[in-house]
Each structure stands twice: as structure tokens, then as C-alpha cells.
Amino acid sequence: MAKTFRVFATCDIGDAIDLLRQRGYEIEIYPKPEAPPKSLIVEKVKSGIDGLITTLRDAIDAEVFEAGKGKLKVVAQIAVGFDNISRTDANRYKIPFTHTADVLTEATAEFAFFMMGALARKLWTAEHLTRENKWGYWHPYLPFLGDEVTGKTISIIGTGRIGLAMIKKCAGFDMNIFCYDPAYQNHEYVNAIQEIMDLRQARGISRTKNWIKYVSVDEALGQADFVSVHVPLLRAGESSAPTYHLFNERTLGQMKPTAFLVNTSRGPVVDEAALAKALRENWIAGAALDVYEKEPLPADSPLRDPAIEDRCRLYPHFASGELGVEGPLGACHGAGCCFRSFAAAVQPIGVLRLRGCFA
Ligand code: NAD
Numbered sequence: 001m002a003k004t005f006r007v008f009a010t011c012d013i014g015d016a017i018d019l020l021r022q023r024g025y026e027i028e029i030y031p032k033p034e035a036p037p038k039s040l041i042v043e044k045v046k047s048g049i050d051g052l053i054t055t056l057r058d059a060i061d062a063e064v065f066e067a068g069k070g071k072l073k074v075v076a077q078i079a080v081g082f083d084n085i086s087r088t089d090a091n092r093y094k095i096p097f098t099h100t101a102d103v104l105t106e107a108t109a110e111f112a113f114f115m116m117g118a119l120a121r122k123l124w125t126a127e128h129l130t131r132e133n134k135w136g137y138w139h140p141y142l143p144f145l146g147d148e149v150t151g152k153t154i155s156i157i158g159t160g161r162i163g164l165a166m167i168k169k170c171a172g173f174d175m176n177i178f179c180y181d182p183a184y185q186n187h188e189y190v191n192a193i194q195e196i197m198d199l200r201q202a203r204g205i206s207r208t209k210n211w212i213k214y215v216s217v218d219e220a221l222g223q224a225d226f227v228s229v230h231v232p233l234l235r236a237g238e239s240s241a242p243t244y245h246l247f248n249e250r251t252l253g254q255m256k257p258t259a260f261l262v263n264t265s266r267g268p269v270v271d272e273a274a275l276a277k278a279l280r281e282n283w284i285a286g287a288a289l290d291v292y293e294k295e296p297l298p299a300d301s302p303l304r305d306p307a308i309e310d311r312c313r314l315y316p317h318f319a320s321g322e323l324g325v326e327g328p329l330g331a332c333h334g335a336g337c338c339f340r341s342f343a344a345a346v347q348p349i350g351v352l353r354l355r356g357c358f359a
Pocket of ligand 1: 080102104105160161162184242291
């Protein structure tokens with residue numbers, strides 16, 4: 001009789017898990033909304049499960065891989081980023097892991113775009129004025145004004161999947177676009193966007209002639225009205241261009257005092273103490289964050305300083321919070337894919353990209 005594959009999911013990922021049940025896999029789901037303690041993950045792995053479905057909240061490192069040595073066949077992560085999984089340790093133990101690349105591309109890009117709009121047009125401050133009954137009169141410029149996104153210049157830091165999707169949305173708002181990416185430059189895409197910008201102007205759809213180009217990081221930071229970050233979290237030693245604290249006192253100091261920072265990538269890409277200082281001392285005009293160095297955001301975070309409240313928008317890692325099921329499905333595909341391939345040979349794969357590989 002064929003062996004039943006056993007899977008432990010560290011989080012309820014919804015109905016998609018039925019895909020695995022329908023294929024006869026035995027599934028156990030951690031029932032609480034918060035992440036399980038690491039000790040429980042290690043215990044489950046030690047008990048001989050074949051697959052582990054994880055989220056970005058779970059630290060998957062040598063301790064977990066050691067516990068699963070010879071038994072654990074795959075770690076299938078439901079998230080685009082996988083900085084919580086040690087690639088080095090996965091390779092050392094030859095245990096493949098998967099992530100759900102590209103399932104949140106448009107969702108994350110549009111959230112970044114809306115964050116930028118909320119910041120520029122002061123939506124939070126404006127709603128407070130109304131709700132707190134401080135809206136005493138209509139006046140052309142009092143008590144404050146917002147500013148348009150349309151026609152402004154944005155820098156896209158990281159032109160991978162989400163960065164390119166953000167470019168597409170910004171082009172629709174007649175923005176000029178600087179791109180910066182030390183590892184992957186998609187000139188074909190950028191040229192196509194330029195053609196569309198030219199056509200919009202030629203046909204009278206856009207009033208201005210807009211442009212898009214790759215530039216150096218210095219130009220991207222120093223010239224833009226908005227800077228939107230779309231990089232993976234890469235610590236020192238993981239890349240020749242690490243992104244840990246890419247935004248620090250020095251780089252925040254390079255931005256214009258009128259500029260806004262938007263971060264939907266990973267929290268540790270921004271040095272939060274430096275950002276709070278930059279906002280307090282008006283080095284930049286504002287910031288909108290969806291991700292933090294520590295999540296959930298601690299009660300004593302400097303980002304909660306009331307002095308910067310009106311210029312610092314804070315969201316609860318919510319760019320991925322849309323109703324689509326592709327993420328959970330992707331994680332299940334990842335698990336199923338690896339069980340199938342495990343029989344052949346386990347390579348030190350590190351990361352499998354998953355789409356459509358459930359057999
Ligand atoms: P991707 O791998 O397609 O693109 C990342 C790009 O960043 C690549 O082109 C890479 O070359 C570039 N890059 C790497 N180092 C860089 C550096 N030092 N400076 C500038 N660019 C650099 O990834 P993606 O699908 O676009 O996702 C990006 C990140 O967004 C993910 O790694 C994840 O952490 C985050 N994310 C967040 C949410 C959310 O809910 N907030 C949702 C999805 C993804």
C-alpha cells in the first residue's frame with residue numbers, strides 16, 4: 001500500500017488545503033491565529049512529517065532541518081518572500097523549499113500605489129478632521145492641502161515582479177519613473193512603457209510627455225518625489241547588494257525633504273529608528289509602511305511617535321490581504337510537487353518556483 005504523506009501546516013491557509021486532502025494526504029493544521037512556537041514546529045518535524053507548510057512568521061533554520069533529517073521532504077511556504085527560511089541550511093540538509101512567487105504581484109503593487117495616494121493626499125488626516133468634528137469651514141488651503149500623485153516622479157527600487165507591476169500603475173497616472181535594480185534590469189518592459197507614455201501624449205490622453213529610465217541609486221533617491229521599495233530582504237553575505245537597512249540615515253538623507261517613502265517589501269529593509277528620526281527632523285515629508293523590523297509592530301516603536309503621526313502611515317502587513325486564493329493554492333502545489341519529485345532525487349534546490357506544477 002502506498003505510504004500516506006503527512007503534512008503539518010503552521011497556519012490555517014483555507015480551503016486550498018483540501019487539494020492535498022483529496023489526494024489522500026494526512027493534514028494537521030495549527031489551529032490558533034498566531035504563529036506556533038518554534039518548539040512545536042521542531043516537535044512536529046521530529047515526529048516524521050513529510051511536508052511542512054509555513055508562513056513568513058516561522059523561522060525555518062538548521063534546528064528545523066536537523067529535526068527533519070532523512071524524513072522531511074519539503075517546506076512549502078505561503079508567501080512571496082522567504083527570508084524566514086535559511087537557504088543555506090536548506091541546501092546543507094538538501095531539503096527543498098517552495099514559495100508562492102507571483103501570486104501577489106498586482107495585489108501588492110496596487111496596495112503600494114494606494115499607500116502612496118493616502119500619504120500624498122493626506123487621507124488619514126483629512127478623515128480625522130471630519131470624524132473629530134474639526135472641519136469648521138471650507139477654505140481654499142486651510143487647514144492643510146494634499147498634493148497630487150499625477151505628474152510626479154517616482155523611483156522604483158527593485159524592478160522584479162512587483163516593481164514592474166507598480167511601474168505599470170504609475171505610468172497610468174502620468175508619473176515620470178526612475179528605476180533602480182543592481183541585479184535585474186528589464187529594458188524591454190521599460191521601453192514598452194516609454195512607448196505607451198509617448199502614445200498617450202501623441203493622442204492627447206496625457207498632457208505631459210512622461211519618461212522612464214534606469215538610473216543609479218543616488219539619482220533614484222535624490223531626484224524623486226516618491227520612492228517605492230520592492231526588493232527582497234537580503235542580509236549581508238546573502239547578496240552582493242544586500243537590502244538589510246538599505247534605507248538608513250545616509251540614504252534617507254539623500255532623499256528630497258518633500259519626498260515620500262513607501263515600503264511594502266520587508267521591514268528590515270528600512271532602519272526604523274533612522275526613519276523615525278528622518279520624519280521627526282523633516283529630512284523627508286512622509287512615509288507609508290506595510291512591513292516592519294518586528295511584526296506585529298511593538299507598542300513602543302518610534303514609528304508610533306505622535307509627533308510624526310500625520311506623516312507616517314502604518315498598515316499591518318496588509319498588501320497581501322486580498323481575497324484571492326492563489327497563495328494558499330500555491331503553497332499546496334508546492335507541497336504536492338515536491339512529494340512527487342522526491343522519489344526521483346532530492347537536489348539541493350533551495351527554491352522551486354511553483355506555478356502549475358501540481359501533478
Ligand atoms: P522579485 O524577486 O521578482 O523582485 C525583487 C527585485 O529586487 C529583483 O529584481 C532584484 O534584482 C531586486 N533587488 C535585489 N537586491 C536589490 C538591491 N539591493 N537594490 C535594488 N533592487 C534589488 O520579487 P517580487 O515578487 O517583486 O517581491 C519583492 C518582495 O516583496 C518580496 O521579496 C517580499 O518580501 C515582498 N512582498 C511583500 C508583500 C506584502 O504583503 N507586503 C507581498 C508580496 C511580496
